[in-house]
Amino acid sequence: MLGQIRTRLGAVVASVVLLQLLTTFTGTEYYLTQLTMSAYYGLLVIGLCALMGYAGQISIGHAGFFAIGGYLSALLTTYNLTPHAENSAIALLNQAGLLFTWENLYGESLLTFTPWAAALAALVCAALVALLVGIPVLKLRGHYLAMATLGFGTIIYRMALALPILGEADGIADVPGFILIPASLFGGEALMISGEGDFRIFNYYVAWAVVLAGLVLLMNLMTRSRSGRALRALHSSEEAAEACGVNTSRAKLQVFVLSAVYAALAGVLLTHFKGGIGPEEATVMKSVRYVALVAVGGMTSLWGTLFMGVGLSFLSLRGVFGSYDDAVFGLILLAVMLFAPGGLSQLNSHIPWRRLLPYRRA
Amino acid sequence: MSPELFFQYLVAGITYGAVYAVVAIGFNIIYNSTGIINFAQGEFVMLGGMIAITFAQWLPLFWAISAAVAITMLIGALMELCCIRWLRNPGILQMLIITIGVSILLREAALHIWGEGIRSLPYFYGDAITAWTFGPVRLSPQVIWVLLACGCIVLALQAFFNRSALGREMRACAVNRTAASLCGIKTHNMVTLSFVLSAGMGAMAGCMISPITYTQYDSGASLALKGFTAAIIGGLGNSMAAVAAGLLLGILEAFSITVVPLAFQDAVAVTLLLLILFIKPHGLFGSSEAARLKAF
Numbered sequence: 001m002l003g004q005i006r007t008r009l010g011a012v013v014a015s016v017v018l019l020q021l022l023t024t025f026t027g028t029e030y031y032l033t034q035l036t037m038s039a040y041y042g043l044l045v046i047g048l049c050a051l052m053g054y055a056g057q058i059s060i061g062h063a064g065f066f067a068i069g070g071y072l073s074a075l076l077t078t079y080n081l082t083p084h085a086e087n088s089a090i091a092l093l094n095q096a097g098l099l100f101t102w103e104n105l106y107g108e109s110l111l112t113f114t115p116w117a118a119a120l121a122a123l124v125c126a127a128l129v130a131l132l133v134g135i136p137v138l139k140l141r142g143h144y145l146a147m148a149t150l151g152f153g154t155i156i157y158r159m160a161l162a163l164p165i166l167g168e169a170d171g172i173a174d175v176p177g178f179i180l181i182p183a184s185l186f187g188g189e190a191l192m193i194s195g196e197g198d199f200r201i202f203n204y205y206v207a208w209a210v211v212l213a214g215l216v217l218l219m220n221l222m223t224r225s226r227s228g229r230a231l232r233a234l235h236s237s238e239e240a241a242e243a244c245g246v247n248t249s250r251a252k253l254q255v256f257v258l259s260a261v262y263a264a265l266a267g268v269l270l271t272h273f274k275g276g277i278g279p280e281e282a283t284v285m286k287s288v289r290y291v292a293l294v295a296v297g298g299m300t301s302l303w304g305t306l307f308m309g310v311g312l313s314f315l316s317l318r319g320v321f322g323s324y325d326d327a328v329f330g331l332i333l334l335a336v337m338l339f340a341p342g343g344l345s346q347l348n349s350h351i352p353w354r355r356l357l358p359y360r361r362a
Numbered sequence: 363m364s365p366e367l368f369f370q371y372l373v374a375g376i377t378y379g380a381v382y383a384v385v386a387i388g389f390n391i392i393y394n395s396t397g398i399i400n401f402a403q404g405e406f407v408m409l410g411g412m413i414a415i416t417f418a419q420w421l422p423l424f425w426a427i428s429a430a431v432a433i434t435m436l437i438g439a440l441m442e443l444c445c446i447r448w449l450r451n452p453g454i455l456q457m458l459i460i461t462i463g464v465s466i467l468l469r470e471a472a473l474h475i476w477g478e479g480i481r482s483l484p485y486f487y488g489d490a491i492t493a494w495t496f497g498p499v500r501l502s503p504q505v506i507w508v509l510l511a512c513g514c515i516v517l518a519l520q521a522f523f524n525r526s527a528l529g530r531e532m533r534a535c536a537v538n539r540t541a542a543s544l545c546g547i548k549t550h551n552m553v554t555l556s557f558v559l560s561a562g563m564g565a566m567a568g569c570m571i572s573p574i575t576y577t578q579y580d581s582g583a584s585l586a587l588k589g590f591t592a593a594i595i596g597g598l599g600n601s602m603a604a605v606a607a608g609l610l611l612g613i614l615e616a617f618s619i620t621v622v623p624l625a626f627q628d629a630v631a632v633t634l635l636l637l638i639l640f641i642k643p644h645g646l647f648g649s650s651e652a653a654r655l656k657a658f
Binding site: 052139148150152161284326327329331333334338 | 398399401445449452453454455456458459460462463464465466467469470471474583584587590591594623625626628629631632635636639640643
């Protein structure tokens with residue numbers, strides 16, 4: 001098991017490096033921008049995979065958590081606190097190192113929260129909201145979570161559209177870069193998550209490092225931890241797990257919160273990378289798309305989900321599907337659930353044409 | 363608040379509430395026969411409105427609406443035949459996702475057929491400013507139409523489920539599918555019928571409400587959410603309680619405008635939904651003992 005994981009991890013790392021070299025040598029480095037964005041979507045999707053595949057619950061509100069992460073970090077890092085600098089609370093925050101001063105595109109000097117502080121606030125907020133939605137819903141049997149998260153996602157979308165402070169239909173732009181390695185550390189330039197061309201390759205690797213770290217963490221939790229074993233027991237049979245003393249609603253709640261935090265982290269990082277966020281990231285259709293990506297990746301397969309999530313997001317970002325973008329994802333969702341509910345790797349054996357394929361011993 | 367305003371809000375609330383109630387009953391019928399929440403329910407409402415609007419260009423209103431209801435019923439039947447019927451031991455999660463997929467496809471098809479524009483059926487009687495005055499209240503005739511139609515749907519369904527042989531067979535399936543099939547009831551056909559019924563009811567509601575709220579390719583989602591909220595408040599599976607719950611939700615929502623901005627009107631329903639799930643998950647009118655016996 002462990003050996004297999006290492007091999008796969010090695011293969012992914014190798015192909016990530018190979019892709020970068022390939023684009024650099026063929027002069028198509030612009031692909032890296034979309035690959036970076038797809039990687040962040042991949043992070044969200046593996047979190048959702050843990051929820052759907054292991055806890056057997058479905059969330060149609062993950063775009064909402066993504067938006068909480070993105071909007072909150074965008075707001076905190078762009079909202080100018082200079083007029084309130086005299087306020088004692090703000091001064092205290094400044095002394096604690098949570099605020100920083102930077103210049104935006106127009107040469108204005110802004111005093112805002114640092115990206116680190118903003119990201120932390122966004123993740124905590126997403127986790128709290130997930131708790132709030134999850135506690136009542138996950139105690140119930142059946143799939144109430146689907147509708148509750150759909151409702152939650154709708155609220156977030158409406159808020160993004162209606163609140164002036166969130167920029168209404170325009171969203172928030174001019175979000176500063178997320179400085180990971182300050183200039184003072186090694187000398188030279190500071191390295192940050194931002195969409196500027198100079199940082200393209202750096203960002204590509206940062207995104208993949210985050211995604212793979214997320215993947216490894218999730219795998220460790222699922223296979224080695226007590227709550228991971230509880231979850232897998234829950235997945236095979238809720239009643240049996242309960243009889244063994246597993247607190248099923250708590251196990252589901254934990255993985256729901258974890259997946260919400262993954263979504264929020266993807267939102268935070270992608271917003272800094274793109275330099276902004278708009279309400280289109282919070283639509284219900286986006287949430288459904290994430291569900292489709294998990295479904296096509298095979299529900300319980302984190303690897304399959306990551307591969308499909310990154311691949312299809314990349315194609316979509318390149319505009320391959322044109323105006324049928326949403327329809328394609330709807331069709332994928334439907335087709336996969338009808339013909340291969342276990343993911344593309346396990347086509348339903350009772351489909352007639354399957355019998356035309358060469359005979360294979362089960 | 364002046365009494366005039368109070369009654370005006372009340373009437374608006376009851377009008378919307380009646381539509382929510384019909385959508386909620388649609389959820390319940392399918393829930394009873396399959397155990398899933400049909401996410402495409404809102405799309406049936408949208409399709410009913412859209413198809414009727416298209417036919418209304420050539421046909422008298424009555425026939426346009428009849429055609430729309432019939433076509434939507436056909437779509438409902440096709441949805442069940444193509445996507446649910448032939449699955450072997452489908453899981454609840456699997457069926458749920460399938461209905462989500464169908465809802466996306468219906469919505470996208472509507473987008474490509476009718477475009478993004480907002481459309482509406484003409485008022486059935488008079489026009490947008492026609493109003494009848496009843497004491498302190500001014501009523502649009504359309505409101506009467508909505509209430510009449512929804513009332514008829516509810517009564518007809520009640521009669522169908524309680525009196526007709528077919529309705530009793532459907533109820534038998536809802537109670538215990540295996541036992542029903544042992545009694546010689548073709549349970550598969552009952553599931554198809556439940557989709558047809560829900561689709562027809564949704565389409566009817568879509569036609570009735572279209573002159574007041576307009577129809578757009580994506581107007582189904584928010585109606586579905588509210589219908590679902592009504593179904594939960596009434597207790598999933600309990601159609602008559604859904605009527606009371608739908609009216610309650612409509613009225614609460616109408617009065618909420620006095621407190622929260624219009625942009626957050628959807629939030630009222632969702633908050634209510636979460637509250638109910640938190641406090642009394644089996645609905646205001648449902649019993650927790652009965653819910654414990656249910657398979658899903």
